[in-house]
Amino acid sequence: MTVRTKQHPSVSSPTGLAHLANDLRLACMRISRRVRFESTDAVAPHQFSVLARLAEEPRTPRELAGIERVSAPSMTRTVAGLVERGLVSRQDDPTDGRQVILSLTPAGQTLLKDTRRRRDQWMAARLQSLSVEERETLARASEILLRVAGE
Amino acid sequence: MTVRTKQHPSVSSPTGLAHLANDLRLACMRISRRVRFESTDAVAPHQFSVLARLAEEPRTPRELAGIERVSAPSMTRTVAGLVERGLVSRQDDPTDGRQVILSLTPAGQTLLKDTRRRRDQWMAARLQSLSVEERETLARASEILLRVAGE
């Protein structure tokens, strides 16, 4: 006799799709929450986001504000804090005197890397207790989810 | 010839495990972020968390503060706001005069349900564009993730 904790009659029926959407959203939110709670980060979430964006490429405050969905003055504050801590550096845009170009300092790169490693530790510990099949399922799922989140 | 977007040499080797942990954490955090951004909720995240906890069972402010990892005064404020909006009701504990028992009002239950439905909509829309196999993978993954998050 097989025991199933959840009813997923079909992943294609309207009801099944709604259930899957709910379970998946809940699962992702709970994992995110646990990761945040378990790792005591050196920077606040909104600061971390900015560091991650600047690691991709240097950006202006306005670009960051748009990406992070906060107001320009809020981003001014956030960036000021990161600059003060030596994690981000400012540079005048040579082609447009109104703009400022922000980029990560070596210290900022190090902190970002360390923070990510610490966050991964909790997750890695949990994964170790799973079966190979379960880990393979999660590997396939993470590819799909990253694609979905990027749309 | 199979094309893989990511290198997962093995989900069991130390390196593969670390990669999987990183991908999975990233995927969950990005999905959570998108869900939050796409749905303009009637209550703030910390208020939503409290409503969800009280939907499970009535609790005291102190219990909520512990679960949500905030100070007692912060929870006092959060709860006061929810009570003022008619979403949560207070009741004196008959066995201990110091304690207060908090529970959801019908309005709170309705709002919680509506908020969850709205959050699911974005996710359900994305799932529709996936193949049946991908949805089945995500269904299995969500079971595993919910179990892992609950540990």
Place this chain on the structure above:
DNA sequence: TATTGTTATACTCTATAACTATA
């Protein structure tokens, strides 16, 4: 005149410390 960024000001959520009521 439009745009980038900052400053001024106010509101919210958070915390710690001090206080009240009850056990």
Place this chain on the structure above:
DNA sequence: TATAGTTATAGAGTATAACAATA
């Protein structure tokens, strides 16, 4: 004396409005 909850106060993040500098 210890615990549950609140109030007092301060710090940090967010927002809108107003301003400065540049395009």
